[in-house]
Amino acid sequence: MLRRALHSVLAIVVLMTGIIVGVGATAGTAHAVACRTWSNLPLEPGESNEDVRQLQIRVAGWVASGERLSYDGVYGARTEAAVRRFQEAYNLDVDGVAGTQTITKINQLSDSDCTPIHFSYAELNQCNSTWAGGAVSAATAKSNALRTMWKLEAIRHKLGDNPITVSSGFRSDACQPSDSAPTSRHRFGDAADLTAGTVAGRCAFAVRGKTSGFSEILGQGYEGHNDHTHLAHDPSPFWSAPGCASYGF
Incomplete structure (x- = not known):
């Protein structure tokens, strides 16, 4: 209890400092304070609450190859491992343990609407603009997109923080191409197509997708995907990018 109380005091100090410094620093830091109030710091293995679920959304892109992180609010072994990878990646x-240092970094990566x-x-x-007309409710589609964006933020950092171009994300039925499968994850809001000017660039997205929580990866050499890499969540995992074999896929 004493440890948690001390951390809570530190959290308040850090967030207040962020408010003061944020005005003259980065927009991300200033926005972070308005995005979310973390009330249960530090977040530790064994805990179960809404703050843990929100943490899972933000570190879901830091899993081991082939893993997916559950958004269940339970701070289990996989969440702890993802937090460790996040911490290592950002020095x-x-x-x-998600204490003030880790949460401060997450806040710096957050915009005012909690997107990265x-x-x-x-x-x-x-x-x-409504997120309606897909396979799920508008609220669910938008929530799925938020989770996808945090995974993309992880890929971006893993690739040296170079900009990533998203050519397609959520698509309502009216926006779906006529030849798209009815099970397309774009209809669920949890898919993103990424473009790059070279095969190496597109394959880099596919390779990093493996360790960033994506269960559906379609890329170079897969029919219809030679100009982009498709990353999504699918209950039935499927990866195919035969043209990326020489890049470690």
């Missing part, structure tokens, strides 16, 4: 103290600073809802929905 933080690696302890598997390098991606937006507009990028993930070039179809319509």
Whole structure:
């Protein structure tokens, strides 16, 4: 209890400092304070609450190859491992506990609407502004897109923080190409097509997708995917990018 109380005091100090410094620093830092109040710091293995679920959304792109992180609000072994990878990637103290240092970094990566600073809802929905008309409710489609964006943020960092172009995200039935499968994950809001000017660039997305929580990866050499890499969540995992074999896929 004493440890949690001390961390809570530190969290308040850090967030207040972020408010003051954020005005003259980065927009991401300032926005982060408005995005979410983390009230249960530090978040530790064994805990179960809404803050843990929100943490899982933000570190879901830091899993092992082929793994997916559940958004169940339970701080289990896989969540701890993802936090450790996140901490290592951003040169933080690696302890598997989401304390003030880790949450401050997450806040710096967050925009005012809780999307990661390098991606937006507009990028993930070039179809319509309502998120309606797909395979799920508008709220679910938008929620799925948020989870996808945080995975994309992880890929971006793994590739040196170079910009990523999203050519297609959520698509309502009216926006779906006539030859698309009715099971297309674009209809669910949890798919993103990424473009790059070279095969190497497109294959880099496919390779990093394996360790960023995506269960559906379609890329170079897969029919209809020689100009982009498709990353999505699918209950039945499927990866295919035969043209990326020489790149480690």
